[in-house]
Amino acid sequence: MTLAVETKNLTKVYEKQHGWRLTGAELVTASAGLAGVESVTAVSGVNLAVSQGELFGLLGPNGAGKTTLTKMLCTLVVPTSGTAKIGGYDLKQTGAIRATVGLVVSNERSFYWRLSARRNLMFFAAMHGLFGQTAVTRVNDVLAAVELQNVAERRFGLFSSGMRQRLAIARSLLHQPTILFLDEPSRSLDPTATCHLHELIQGLIVAQNLTVFLITHDLAEAEKLCDRVALIHQSQIQAIGRPVDLRQQLQPQRRYRLTLDRWQQDVAAELKGLLPAMQLDAVHHELSFWASERDGLVTAVLDRLRAHQIDILTITATPPSLEEVFAHYTHETGEMMGDEG
Secondary structure (H helix, E strand, C coil), X not given: CCEEEEEEEEEEEEEEECCCXXXXXXXXXXXXXXXXXXXXXXXXXXXXXXXXXXXXXXXXXXXXXXXXXXXXXXCCCCCCEEEEEECCEECCXXXXXXHHEEEEECCCCCCCCCCXXXXXXXXXXXXXXXXXXXXXXXXXXXXXHXXXXXXXXCEHHHCCHHHHHHHHHHHHCCCCCCEEEEECCCCCXXXXXXXXXHHHHHHHHHHCCXXXXXXXXXXXXXXXXXXXXXXXXXXXXXXXXXXXXXXXXCCCEEEEEEEECCCCHHHHHHXXXXXXXXXXECXXXXXXXXXXXXXXXXXXXXXXXXXXXCCEEEXXXXXCCHHHHHHHHHCCCCCXXXXXX
């Protein structure tokens, strides 16, 4: 199997300097190399193997190390240790890798707002060494690929957020890369623009024969698009696999939801003894809990309800979602929002 991205124990440690505001004694100690430096591990021992043509997701909360890892793979940050090959090239072969990869970041700010989409792309084509009719042809090709050919003469400043993101993808395709890194591409997009962007990404993989490395903290986006995902937390990869396989790793755990014909407080106390984490909606006579088919908890709950002559109106058993899988591996709660450092 040919790999588009391969890393072995890739690590990035930043040395944090305290600065020059030190006392005389501290300066002497720091100059002797005995103090003044703290290390911050941004990425630790990452091992990845991404196949050609795969849509691979890197999923994690803010500050987990997603952006740092991406910058290392794109040769924008030098790793502290470990190795990586991008498109078959070692990280030290920066020129070859940069000719192989395209990078799209969220909230793109490097376009010229007063220039049209076409003139912007012509400028960036020149930076890739494309001139004359070669540049014109390539710009037309990428505009068509992202379906912006009809607005190519419109100024960038008049573009919507979704159109700007499409143009950023067009620019990343100018030099015909084989690997595309998308860093939170749907951030700031409305649901309609996000849906169109997802369709575009899936179409480009086939039309352009691309490998896509999608960096996101959007669980639904990862589950919808990705062939496989890597869950990163606190600078380390916690799990890798297809979303469906990661869910199955939590099996036979399922979330059970029961709707009852009535409710009694003494029954609630009994069930809480069995299931301390049970969630109860006394108004609607509903309860939910996690349990395994093998641990006997479901049977015990049903027996208690029958003993109190409480009828079960509905019962559902749902396998864990990708969000619940992520929470299991990272112990994260709440919504993953904001910028990542």
